Amino acid sequence: MTAWLSAGRNAAGLLRGRVPGQLVIQLTDRCNATCPQCGMRVTERFDRSRLSMDDLRRMIDAAAQKGIQALSFTGGEPMLLFEDLAELIRYAGAAGIPYIRTGTNGCCFMHSLRPDFRSRIARIAHTLADTPLRNFWISIDSAVAGVHEAMRGFPGVVEGIARALPLFHAAGIYPSLNLGINRNIVHDTMGLSPAAAHPTREAYLDEFYHRFRQGFREFYRFAAEMGFTIVNSCYPMSIDDADRGEADLNAVYGASSIDPVIRFSRDEKARLFKALFETIPEFRSKIRIFSPRASVYALYRQYGGGSDLPPYPCRGGMDFFYINARDGDTYPCGYRGAENLGKFWDLDLSSRRNGDRCVACDWECFRDPSVLFGPILEAASRPQALIRRVLKDGKCGTLWGEDLKYYRACDFFDGRKPPDYDRLGRFR
Ligand code: SF4
C-alpha cells in the first residue's frame, strides 16, 4: 500500500473513532538475562515457548490485511531468534506494515574485547539495516554501569553497547535507549525508602521527587554521552496490590513483577512522573526523547495531581493488541490476561468498540500513543468534550501541540535517520 493510501485509511479511521492499529507480538518468552523486575528472567522456572514461523506469517498477513500500522516483535529476548527475526521483519515490510520495531536486552554486545567483536556486530547491524526495520531499542536500567550489569547478569555490556553504537550508525540504524524506570536508575535513587527516617510522608516524597529529578538528568546525560540519539522511558509495570487498578490486572506478559526495585506507591508515582515531566525539556535539544510530555503529565495528574479530567483511555483491546508466545492468542494488552481474544487472524477489529475506558496500568507502548491520538479522536467525535477539556486545563492542549512539534523535529523518531540538531536546537 502506498503512503498516500495508508494516510487516507488512517484519516478515515480517525473519523470513525479508530486510531492506526498497533500489534505487539511476543516471539518468545525465553530470555538469558536476570533482571529482578521481570518474570521472564532466566532464573524463573517455567516451560519456555516460542511462536512458530507459520503462525507468525499468518499473524503478519492478518495484521496487514486489517490495517495494522505498527508492529513490534518483543520477547523475552528477540535476538535469541535473530535469523527468524530478520526474516519476519522483511516479511512484515513486504506485507505493507510501515512501522516495525524490535530490540534487545544487549546480550549480543557482550565480550566487546574479543577480536571478532567488530565484525560480529557489523554483521548484525547490516543484517538489520537490510530489512525495513524502523526502530531498534536497546534496554538499559541504570546509568551506573556496574548496577545495570549486575541486574541483567551481563558483565561488561555497557562498554560493549558504547562500542557497538558507531557500527550501527554506520550501517544506518540509530538505536533507541529504553530505560525501564526502577529504583536503581542512578546512585541517588537507590535504597530510597519510606521506611528510612523522615519526619513526615510529605518530607519523604519531597526527597523522592528531588532524587528522581536528578536521576533522570543523569540518565539522559549518560544516554547522550554513550552515543545514543534516541531515548525512551518504560514506565514501571509493578503489579502492586496496594494500588487500585493494577491489583485487578492478570498479566499474561511476563515483564512485570512485585520486586521492590520496580514497585512504587501511587504517591511515589505522582512524584516520579512529575520529575520526568520536568526533566524532559532540559534535554530535548540534546537527544531525541520519545516520551511525550502530554502523556507523562496525564499520568502525573492521574496519580495525584488533583485533576477531575478523565485521562484519555488506553486503546488496548480496541486498536492495540498483544499476542502471547505461550498460546499464540491475542489479548487486549500484556496485562489483561483474563480476556483471551483468540487467534488474531480470526479477530474482527471492527467489532472492538469504545466500551473499555481502561487506565489500569502505565504501559507506555499503549498509553503514550493513546494520549497523543486522544484529542484527535475527541475533535472528530465529541468536539464539545475537547473544548471543555482545554477550558478546564489549557496545559493539556499546549503540551500536546508542543509534543507534535517536537515529534516533527525528530522525524517522528525515525530510527533510520540521524538527528537534526538544528531542528532539535529550537527546543533548547
Ligand atoms: S526485562 Fe527483558 S531482558 Fe530482563 S529478564 Fe525480562 S525479558 Fe529478559
Ligand code: SF4
Ligand atoms: S491501560 Fe492499556 S495496557 Fe494497561 S491494562 Fe489497560 S488496556 Fe492494558
